[in-house]
Amino acid sequence: MKNLGSVNRVGLLTLILLCLAGVGGVAAYVKFSPSTIAPEERVEAGQQGGTVKVPVPNVDENANLELGNREGIVGKGETVYLAAVNGFLATQDSKTTLLADSIELDNKVARVHFREGFSTDIGSRDEATFLLGLRAALGQFAEIESVELYVEGQKIDELGHISLDIPMPVIRPENWKNPTKSGTGQAPPTQH
Amino acid sequence: MSFTLLMKTWIFALAPWMVVTNALAQADIPRPAELAFTHLGKISTPAWQIGQDCFVPISSLRKLGWKAKQNKFNVAITSDSRTVTIPFRTQGGQPSVNIGLAAKKFGAGGDWIPGSGIFQVFGFVRSATIRDGLLSIEATLALKPQISFLTDPPRVVLDFEGMRLDSKLKSNLVENARVGQFQPNVVRIAIETDRRPSIPSSQLKASRVFELNYEIEPAPPSEGDELNLPNVPPVSTPPISDHNNDFGSISGTGSVQIGTQQPLAPTSPLSQLAAPELVLDDEKQTVIRFRPNLPLMSSPQIRRPTPETIELILPGVQYVGELEPTIESESVVAIRVAQGPASATFTIVCKRPMGAQISGDKSQIKLILITPRVGDGKLSSKTIVVDAGHGGHDGGAQAPDKSAQEKNIALAISLKLASELTQEGATVILTRSTDVFIPLKERPAIANRSSADFFVSIHINSSKSGKPFGGMTFYHMQDPISQLLGECIQGEIAKVSKLKNLGVWSDSRLYDTGLAVLRYAEMPAVLVEMGFINQTGDRLRMLQPEFRESVAKAIVLGLKSYLGDTNEKSR
Numbered sequence: 061m062k063n064l065g066s067v068n069r070v071g072l073l074t075l076i077l078l079c080l081a082g083v084g085g086v087a088a089y090v091k092f093s094p095s096t097i098a099p100e101e102r103v104e105a106g107q108q109g110g111t112v113k114v115p116v117p118n119v120d121e122n123a124n125l126e127l128g129n130r131e132g133i134v135g136k137g138e139t140v141y142l143a144a145v146n147g148f149l150a151t152q153d154s155k156t157t158l159l160a161d162s163i164e165l166d167n168k169v170a171r172v173h174f175r176e177g178f179s180t181d182i183g184s185r186d187e188a189t190f191l192l193g194l195r196a197a198l199g200q201f202a203e204i205e206s207v208e209l210y211v212e213g214q215k216i217d218e219l220g221h222i223s224l225d226i227p228m229p230v231i232r233p234e235n236w237k238n239p240t241k242s243g244t245g246q247a248p249p250t251q252h
Numbered sequence: 253m254s255f256t257l258l259m260k261t262w263i264f265a266l267a268p269w270m271v272v273t274n275a276l277a278q279a280d281i282p283r284p285a286e287l288a289f290t291h292l293g294k295i296s297t298p299a300w301q302i303g304q305d306c307f308v309p310i311s312s313l314r315k316l317g318w319k320a321k322q323n324k325f326n327v328a329i330t331s332d333s334r335t336v337t338i339p340f341r342t343q344g345g346q347p348s349v350n351i352g353l354a355a356k357k358f359g360a361g362g363d364w365i366p367g368s369g370i371f372q373v374f375g376f377v378r379s380a381t382i383r384d385g386l387l388s389i390e391a392t393l394a395l396k397p398q399i400s401f402l403t404d405p406p407r408v409v410l411d412f413e414g415m416r417l418d419s420k421l422k423s424n425l426v427e428n429a430r431v432g433q434f435q436p437n438v439v440r441i442a443i444e445t446d447r448r449p450s451i452p453s454s455q456l457k458a459s460r461v462f463e464l465n466y467e468i469e470p471a472p473p474s475e476g477d478e479l480n481l482p483n484v485p486p487v488s489t490p491p492i493s494d495h496n497n498d499f500g501s502i503s504g505t506g507s508v509q510i511g512t513q514q515p516l517a518p519t520s521p522l523s524q525l526a527a528p529e530l531v532l533d534d535e536k537q538t539v540i541r542f543r544p545n546l547p548l549m550s551s552p553q554i555r556r557p558t559p560e561t562i563e564l565i566l567p568g569v570q571y572v573g574e575l576e577p578t579i580e581s582e583s584v585v586a587i588r589v590a591q592g593p594a595s596a597t598f599t600i601v602c603k604r605p606m607g608a609q610i611s612g613d614k615s616q617i618k619l620i621l622i623t624p625r626v627g628d629g630k631l632s633s634k635t636i637v638v639d640a641g642h643g644g645h646d647g648g649a650q651a652p653d654k655s656a657q658e659k660n661i662a663l664a665i666s667l668k669l670a671s672e673l674t675q676e677g678a679t680v681i682l683t684r685s686t687d688v689f690i691p692l693k694e695r696p697a698i699a700n701r702s703s704a705d706f707f708v709s710i711h712i713n714s715s716k717s718g719k720p721f722g723g724m725t726f727y728h729m730q731d732p733i734s735q736l737l738g739e740c741i742q743g744e745i746a747k748v749s750k751l752k753n754l755g756v757w758s759d760s761r762l763y764d765t766g767l768a769v770l771r772y773a774e775m776p777a778v779l780v781e782m783g784f785i786n787q788t789g790d791r792l793r794m795l796q797p798e799f800r801e802s803v804a805k806a807i808v809l810g811l812k813s814y815l816g817d818t819n820e821k822s823r
Contacts, residue, residue, distance in 0.1 A: 068256055071263050078267065119718030123754055152716045183649035183658065183714030184726075184781060188763040217294060218692045220641070220648055221711070221779075223768035225293050240764050 110134040114147035115196040115236055117189045125189055127196050127236040139163060141204075144197040145172060152190065163198075168205040170198050170230075175212070184221040191222060192231065192239040199230035206230060282307075282343060286370045287351060289316050290414030291396045291458065292772075296691045299371065300343055305353070306362065306371035309346040315697060316373075317394060317458065318354075322347060329354055332394065332460050359392035361416070374414050377439050379422040380431045387429075387443065387464045391415055394458040407444045410464070415439040458774070523548065525566065525596065527573035530581055531618065538583045538621040540600070544569055552610050552617055559605035559740050559813045564598040564619055571596040583621060604816040605740060607732030624733050624776070626815045627705075632677030636811070637699035639709040639769060640666035640682065641779075644689025649714035649785045658712040658785060659687065661794055665782065666710045668804040676808060696773035706737065707777035708807060709769050712794065713784045721787040722752025726759045726779040728770035738778040741810030748802040751783045751790055776814075780807070 114132035119125050132147035134140055141163040149159055164171045172194065182190065198204045207228045209216040217225050231239050285301040287308055288294050297312035310327055313320045319330045326339045327349055336357035340347045352362035355373045362373045375393030382388070389395065389412070397410040417433050425431060426443075434440035523546035532539040542564075550567040557563060571589050579587065583606060588599045600619070607622035627633060640663040642648035648658030663684070670680045681702055683695045699707040713724075725742035727734035738756040746753035759766035759779070770777050782803065783790030793799055812818060 068259055071259060075263055075266070117717040119715050119720050121718070121720050123713075123715065123720035123722075123724065125717075181647050181650050181657075182716075183712060183785065184762060184767065184779075185713050185715040185720065185784075186649070186717075189715070189717055191763065218768060220646055221692070221767050221769075222763055222765070223293075223692055223771070226765050240761060 110140065112140050112144040112147065113197075113200050113233060114144060114151065115193050116148075116151050117193055119185065119189065123185055125185075125192065125239065127193065127231075127239050129233070129236065141165075141170060141198060141201065144200065145194060148193045148197040149190075152186075152193070165204065168203065169208055170201075170204045170206070171208050171210055172198075173210045173213070182220065187219050187221050188240075191219075191224075191228065195228055196231040196233075196236050196239060199232045199235075201230075204230050284369070286368075287312075288365070288370050288372045288414075290373060290375055290393050291412070292316070292414070292697075293693065294370070296694050296697075298344055298346070299351075300348070301364070301369065301371070302343070304364070305350045306364075307341070307343050307348040308351050309344070309348050310340060311346065313349070313354075314701065317701075320349075329357075331358060334358060355393070372414075372437060374416050374437050376418040377412065377415050377421060377431075378418045379424075380441060381422070381424040382426045382429055382443070383424075385465055387441070387462075389441070389462040391460055391462075392418075394460055395462055396458040397462060397464075399464075407442050408464075410441045412439040412441075412462075413437065522570035522594075523568055524572050525569050527577040528579065528587065528598065528619075530579040533581045533583065536623055538581050538606075538623075540579065540581075540584075540619045540621070542566065542598075542617045542619070543615060544617075547615070548612075548617070552612070554608050554610060554619075556608070556739050557599075559736075559743065560602050562600045562602065562606070562608050562619075562621070564600065564610075564617075565595055566598070566617065567595045569596040583623065605736055605814055607736045609730070609732050620732075622732050624736060624814065629816045631673075631808070631812050631815055631817050634705040634811075634815070635679040635681065635702060636673055636706045636708060637681045637683060637695075637702065637704040638666045638670050638673070639695045639699075639707065640684055641709060641711040642689075643684050643687055646689050649712050651785050651791055656785060656791060656795060658714075661712050661782070661785075662710045663687065665800045665804060668800045669708070669710070669807055672804045672808045673811075676812075692768040693772055695769045696771075696777065699777075700772070700774045704775055706811060707769070707773040707775055708741070708811075709777070709779040711779060711781050713781040714786045715784060716786070719787065720754075721784050721790050722754040723749055723783050723790075724754035724781050725756050726762065726767055726770060726781070727756065728766050728773070728777065729758060729760050731776075734770070734776045734778060737776045737810075737814050740814040741778060741780065741807050744806035744810040744813065745780065745782075745803050748806050749782070749793070749799065751793055 110133075112132045112134060113129045116128040116130050117125060118128055132143050134143040142160060145163060146159045152158075158174070160172050161175045162173045164173070194209075195207055198207055207230060209224065217223065282300040282302050285299040285306055286294055287297055287299045287306060292315075295308075295312065295315050297308050297315060299306055299308045310320045310322055313329060317331065321328045321330075322340065326337050327347075328335055328337050329349075336354060338349055338353050338357060340349045342348065351371065351373060355362045359378075360373060360375045362371055364370070365372050373393075375391045375395060377389060377391045377395070379388070379390045387410075391412070393414075395412045395415055397412050399408065399410050411434065414437055416437065417431070417439055421431070423431055428444035429441065431439065431441045523544035525542060525544045529541045529543070530538070531541045544566070548566065548568055552567070553565045555563040555565070571591050573589070575589050577587050577589065583602055583604075584600055585603055586601045588601075590597045590599070598619075600621070602621065605624070607624060609620045609622070611618040611620055640659070642659040642662065644659075646659065648662065650657045663686075666682060667685065670682055670685075673680045681698060681704065683698050684690050695709070696707060713720075723742070723745060725738040725745070727738040735756060735758070742753070742756050759770055765771070767779055770779055783794050785791050785794070
């Protein structure tokens with residue numbers, strides 16, 4: 061009986077140690093795991109029938125881009141952000157399936173979500189027009205400062221030509237006419 | 253059942269559960285992660301978060317510019333002649349190292365960017381000194397600046413991405429210079445000066461010690477108090493984003509807008525200009541100064557009729573000097589002047605193709621001619637990275653009827669170009685030779701790792717808006733050397749392509765941050781857009797086998813023209 065009591069004490073001690081280790085492990089796991097979910101602001105649907113400015117790209121025969129604009133109508137249950145962005149995307153190609161699914165606002169960053177089917181089968185002129193138009197469409201909203209793109213929940217870091225690892229600031233309406241705001245100032249070269 | 257037996261049963265029943273729970277809680281369960289490294293940004297490599305550490309395969313260390321030698325129990329990593337030794341473990345079936353530990357051993361650091369799954373490795377800037385106009389920066393990892401010029405007051409701004417200031421920073425800057433932590437991972441140095449160094453970004457190599465002589469030009473006489481003459485573009489590379497203009501420790505706002513594309517406008521009265529003066533003439537550059545008696549009201553413009561000839565158009569200027577002024581320059585063969593009703597055009601003939609930039613202030617315009625580094629000037633001794641755009645799942649632009657894809661046309665031209673270059677004796681590296689996907693940043697990284705002399709990327713364009721057509725060549729931002737290369741190549745392509753010549757574009761004219769493959773290339777780099785695939789005329793032409801051959805040969809001629817390797821037999 062004496063030996064059995066000794067075994068019981070060892071077992072009890074082992075049990076307590078295991079419990080403590082388990083609790084410690086769980087606590088450490090919880091403490092050191094980085095949070096991956098950031099709270100997002102809820103974007104209310106716009107007033108149905110309300111209007112937004114829709115950037116309209118105009119590329120001349122020498123490949124220079126200007127963004128004009130037209131009035132867009134906010135559809136039922138649609139946010140003003142979505143109305144502006146999808147209004148712009150619809151100007152690119154009437155047959156396109158490339159429309160944004162939703163747009164969330166998180167700390168002045170608009171997250172534009174595309175569903176499966178987001179396509180990058182475009183050249184550099186189209187790609188730049190696409191990005192500049194998105195930034196312009198959301199630039200009419202003072203609460204938005206920059207734009208991020210997501211496909212199936214994954215942030216997009218690059219397209220076919222342009223890297224998106226640098227923040228994409230919005231383009232305010234006063235800059236739509238010359239959206240890149242730069243150039244070489246150089247006349248086209250003379251043929252050799 | 254006795255109490256003892258009950259206890260035993262209970263312990264044996266619960267013990268496995270507790271062991272498993274404990275193991276799960278304590279175990280370092282690997283999770284996929286991403287690695288961002290100093291100015292290189294995100295690295296295309298597998299990475300895992302294990303506990304608070306980030307592990308990457310040893311094979312990926314070369315992408316960081318590091319060399320690794322694996323031994324039985326550890327890895328010796330060498331960077332900039334320094335070697336550290338750390339253990340490795342097998343992760344994802346590959347021997348991998350704790351990148352944070354390696355960085356720490358090099359005196360650098362690493363942090364997880366909260367909530368992103370990205371491990372950022374950064375270096376520390378240990379010293380920043382200025383002596384006799386020479387700025388010298390030393391860091392624990394290789395650094396590379398983005399240089400820009402801001403006005404009001406005029407200043408040179410250098411942003412070092414992926415860097416932090418060391419707490420024991422040795423700073424010995426002059427009164428008009430500041431160093432600060434502009435963003436969490438960007439160290440900014442600003443120097444108030446009206447002297448504008450001309451440094452092609454293609455000549456800026458990443459290194460632990462960065463030096464910049466910002467007084468290579470003599471200071472102009474100060475005839476006016478202001479340097480913000482609106483329409484005279486200074487030499488400049490815009491900052492990464494012109495939405496963050498300064499770190500605030502130096503007053504002033506607004507980045508300089510480069511190039512206005514304004515039409516030439518006559519001024520009244522015309523500004524009178526005497527003969528140009530030679531300011532500087534050495535093996536790196538030639539600086540010619542023009543001093544009109546009144547400020548210009550429109551931007552000067554540069555054109556390049558041939559690789560060796562540069563035309564400088566000064567609007568609103570009446571030239572009153574000799575029509576063929578002479579300057580004692582090793583680089584300039586002749587200068588001719590043509591006077592128009594509202595402008596004067598100076599034609600400068602150089603001994604060889606040279607990069608060109610305009611610098612200006614209220615009282616003078618400087619034409620800076622930059623000599624490219626060409627080694628022996630022979631194509632046969634050069635290494636060229638040929639980059640066929642897109643590939644694999646990324647098809648690039650496609651014809652409206654989906655009959656043709658950019659990735660296939662670009663590959664066919666690239667293979668032909670590689671063949672032509674090889675015949676010339678050059679060393680060619682293809683970023684892809686089959687239909688595979690290569691991430692954007694990996695493409696220039698291949699060129700950087702192999703210390704290539706040139707990077708040439710081949711693409712086909714598209715536009716759903718409007719009806720542009722023709723071919724164009726891009727260079728990065730305001731890099732005059734890559735611009736020169738682009739002009740040499742596009743000029744030759746235009747002779748044979750039978751497509752409209754849309755000219756040579758800065759990629760910032762397309763998109764404000766430029767094209768990724770050009771931004772990250774450390775050598776003269778261009779991206780050629782052959783034509784628009786959605787335009788029937790362009791597409792049918794580009795699909796002809798003869799087109800591939802002729803544009804491939806044209807690119808070879810463009811490279812030889814840039815190098816000064818002109819052999820008439822090959823033409």
